[in-house]
Amino acid sequence: MTLATHAQRPLRKDAEQHRQQLLTAAVLVFNEQGLDASVTEIARVAGVGVGTLYRRFPTKEALVDALVREILDTTIQMARDALKSPGGTGLERFLEASSxxxxxxxxxxxxxxxxxxEMVKTARQLIARLLVDAKKHDLIRHDLTNTDLSLAMFSLLGVLEATLxxxxxxxxxxxxxxxxxxRPAASDLPHRALSPATLDKVLATHKASLVSE
Amino acid sequence: MTLATHAQRPLRKDAEQHRQQLLTAAVLVFNEQGLDASVTEIARVAGVGVGTLYRRFPTKEALVDALVREILDTTIQMARDALKSPGGTGLERFLEASSxxxxxxxxxxxxxxxxxxEMVKTARQLIARLLVDAKKHDLIRHDLTNTDLSLAMFSLLGVLEATLxxxxxxxxxxxxxxxxxxRPAASDLPHRALSPATLDKVLATHKASLVSE
DNA sequence: GTCTAAGCGGAGTGTTCACTCCGTATCGTA
DNA sequence: TACGATACGGAGTGAACACTCCGCTTAGAC
Structure with a gap:
């Protein structure tokens, strides 16, 4: 939960506390209002001025980035834990826990x-291992690919955003x-899966479109 | 494609043409830049001034609404066509065609x-009939509900937005x-489906959040 | 051809944001 | 306790956006 990432010299005690308050407030506000929530509102909820926010996070983007790192961190840990599950059940455990x-x-x-x-690569590699393991135990169909799992993540995101x-x-x-x-089935899925290279391009482009707007 | 919806007196010829140009441009621009695209840009692409846009559509919201009606119109037609499919295959046909x-x-x-x-209700009723038909022919598992199909739509939307x-x-x-x-399976899905009433609330709330931001 | 209701363009308006600047306050060391 | 480095707040700035207003233009009825 603390997510250090101290650069060089540690922050002054009060500054570090404000940093944590800002991160907490950002989670709260973004969940309530979405990414369009204003920085002023986040600062208000955190009980500090906008100036303080901007001294700690040079742009709104950087603030979001810090939150994302925190999620990735936890997600990676969940994948590692899931790898210890017996009998190829790790993938399902992971999907449920991370969702x-x-x-x-x-x-x-x-x-x-x-x-x-690097964290995204790490996470995807771990998930790939979970998939291999699940296939080995015949819990998952053999024509399912890593890119299918990425699509499934986007799919869950779509549901989450609508229903939450x-x-x-x-x-x-x-x-x-x-x-x-x-689950394993008699026949393969009709259409071909996305290639990993294409998926990488999808992610890169998606990022670009989020930034530009 | 023409989607009349004339109110009372028909528009002057040039005005009607501009209206069509605006709708076409809006589809183009929204697809390229998302809903955040500026009204000015849409008018530019349509080759008219913003004033003209606002004379035809009192708010940006109204413009989007006109586009949405057009999609719903087509979607409903697709559902009607699908109902004519033999052997309970209509649902799958519809899902593919409408996607x-x-x-x-x-x-x-x-x-x-x-x-x-009213159009949304109509569409959902037609889809419900497609589901009943598919179940009758044992092409679809019997514990699948209408609300599951709605979630599937949101899910596809999430994938579309990320990959398109x-x-x-x-x-x-x-x-x-x-x-x-x-597909039919030995055991039911572990969790309970959303009730129709809850889904309605989901849709209503989702709309509100889109408007307020 | 004339006339007028209908339509047009785009500069202007008010608002909302992300982000900056600087005078003031506080931490923590000696 | 004193003092410099560090941090703070929030008014101010510029850009972007949805939407309005009004002097000019044009379709189309007679």
Whole structure:
């Protein structure tokens, strides 16, 4: 939860506390109002001035980035934990746990998979291992790919964004459906999966469009 | 494609033409830049002044509404056509056809299911009939509900929004997965489906949040 | 051809943001 | 306790946007 990332010299005690208050407030406000929430509002909720916010985070973008790192951090940890699950059940565990966690941060989830950071690569590699493991135990159909799982994430995001305020658990039912579709079956899925290279391009482009607007 | 909706007295010939140009331009621009695209840009692409745009559509919201009606109109027609399909295959046909069509209007799809208009009710009733028919022929699992289909729509929207510019067909693969999950299976989906009433509330709230921001 | 209701363009208006600047306050060391 | 480095607040700035207003233009009825 603390997510250090201290650069060089540690912050003064009060400054560090304000930094934490800002991060907490940002989570709260973004979840309530979405990414369009104003920085002024975040500062207000945190109980500090906008000046303080901007001394700690040079742009609004940087603030969101810090939150995203925090999510990625937790997600990676969840994937690592899931790898210890017996009998190839790790993937399903991970999908459920990470969705539940992400449901609490849906306000800025779109930024999650669109960062260049090493962390995204790490997360995707871990998930790939979960998929291999699940296939090995015949819990998941063999024609399912890593890119399919990425699409499934976007799909859950779409459901989350639509339902969260009113039906905070609706994503569970949808995940049920997705997992049912992932089970081994007599015939392969009709269309070809996205290539990893294409998916990378998707993520890169998506990021660009989020920034430009 | 023409979507009359003339109020009382017909528009002057040039005015009607400008109206069409504006609608066409709006589709183009919203698809390229999303709903945040500026009204000025739409007018520019249409080759008219902003004044003209505002004489035809009193607010930006009204312009989007006109586009949404156009999509709903087509979607309803597709559902009607699908009902004529033999052997309970109508639902799958409809899901594919309407997704393909909606992929060309992804820029403002979020507004689709959030209008109060009679058309949404009509569309949902038709889709419900498609579902009943598919179940009758044992093509779709019996514990699947209408609200599940709505969630599936949001899910596809999430995929579309993320992939469209780079991989315009990615949604097909995801739809494959969804449909695979909808097939009859030995056990029911673990979690309970959303009630229709809750879904209605979801849509209403979603709309409100779109307007306020 | 004339006349007028209908339509037009785009500068202007008010508002909302992200972000900056600087006079003041506080931390923490000696 | 004193003092410099660090941090603070929030008014101010410029840009972007939705929407309005009004002097000019044009369609189309006679």
């Amino acid at each position: 539940a966690y992400q449901a609490e941060h849906a306000g800025y989830l779109r930024r999650l998979w669109n960062t260049d950071h 305020p009113v039906a905070p658990d609706a994503w569970r039912r949808h995940l049920d459906l997705l997992i049912a579709g992932m | 393909a069509y909606q992929a060309e209007h992804a820029g403002y799809l979020r507004r689709l299911w959030n209008t109060d208009h 510019p780079v991989a315009p067909d990615a949604w097909r693969r995801h739809l494959d997965l969804l449909i695979a999950g909808m």
